[in-house]
Amino acid sequence: MKHLIFILLSLNLLQPAKAIGFYQPGDTLYIWAVSGLTLRKEASLKAAKLATIPYGTLVVAQNFGGGDKVEVEAVPGFTNSQGKFPPVMLKGSFAKVIFQGDTGYVFDGYLSKLPALKYTTHKQEKKPFFEEFGVWAKRNFGLVAAQKNGTWEYATPSSARWVYGNGFTVSCWSEKSAEIRTILPDVSLEEAFLIFNYTENYEWEVRHPSDNPLDYPWSFSKVNDYEWIFGNGICGYKILYLPHERLAVITSECSC
Numbered sequence: 001m002k003h004l005i006f007i008l009l010s011l012n013l014l015q016p017a018k019a020i021g022f023y024q025p026g027d028t029l030y031i032w033a034v035s036g037l038t039l040r041k042e043a044s045l046k047a048a049k050l051a052t053i054p055y056g057t058l059v060v061a062q063n064f065g066g067g068d069k070v071e072v073e074a075v076p077g078f079t080n081s082q083g084k085f086p087p088v089m090l091k092g093s094f095a096k097v098i099f100q101g102d103t104g105y106v107f108d109g110y111l112s113k114l115p116a117l118k119y120t121t122h123k124q125e126k127k128p129f130f131e132e133f134g135v136w137a138k139r140n141f142g143l144v145a146a147q148k149n150g151t152w153e154y155a156t157p158s159s160a161r162w163v164y165g166n167g168f169t170v171s172c173w174s175e176k177s178a179e180i181r182t183i184l185p186d187v188s189l190e191e192a193f194l195i196f197n198y199t200e201n202y203e204w205e206v207r208h209p210s211d212n213p214l215d216y217p218w219s220f221s222k223v224n225d226y227e228w229i230f231g232n233g234i235c236g237y238k239i240l241y242l243p244h245e246r247l248a249v250i251t252s253e254c255s256c
Helices: 002-014 133-141 189-199 202-207
Strands: 028-031 037-040 049-053 058-075 078-080 083-085 088-099 102-107 119-121 128-130 143-149 158-164 169-174 177-185 219-224 227-231 235-242 247-255
Touching: 037 088, 049 088, 049 102, 058 102, 058 189, 058 202, 083 219, 088 189, 128 189, 133 158, 133 169, 177 189, 189 202, 189 227, 189 235, 189 247
Parallel strands: none
Antiparallel strands: 028 058, 037 049, 037 102, 058 088, 078 083, 088 102, 119 128, 143 158, 158 169, 169 177, 177 247, 219 227, 227 235, 235 247
16 A cells, blocks of 8 residues: 555646645635635635625735635534434635736635536436546546546446546445445545445435435544544545645445
């Protein structure tokens, strides 16, 4: 594992993607808040609103760290047949940015050097459908290595691995269950959550629970500030942040 991490960190030098907390003034960042990110007059959640910056917009950071450290509710807490679960809170501060001639402050928990995922919205239920991780990573960073073994038939061992130009890697194993490990160098816990949240439609399904008794409800537990666990009956997910290595890992295991 340590050898793999060393290789991935070396590959990351090809196209670095810094995490929240490692940005510098002048960096170009993307907005990852689907409903848009509020531009405020001062570095405070209570400050006057100047504008809403749309999802996917590029902004240039003037400086970071303004105002107090804050937590913002990304996904509300909820109760279902599995129990009562806490909200997902994103930690951050404020960044000073310019948007359409207005200079103000935005919560930096929804900022990233990573280009935002593309998505389309279902016309009837208004459910967003985000592109797959591999499609997004290949388009933005390029695919530098791929390996597949096995037939991917039920009860037959199979494996695959994809490595992208910025060091992102996805490894898959399948036999009686399917396991996926995604390693994200220079990505924060918050950014890893946003990737998981959108690609798995976690937030949407929490806010719009299904009435179908055959659908499995979500669960969420926060082990600590570096490890979050999610589940939906069929699949279990873990987001782990390793501060010394400065990388995030998303793992999933699904029953076949």
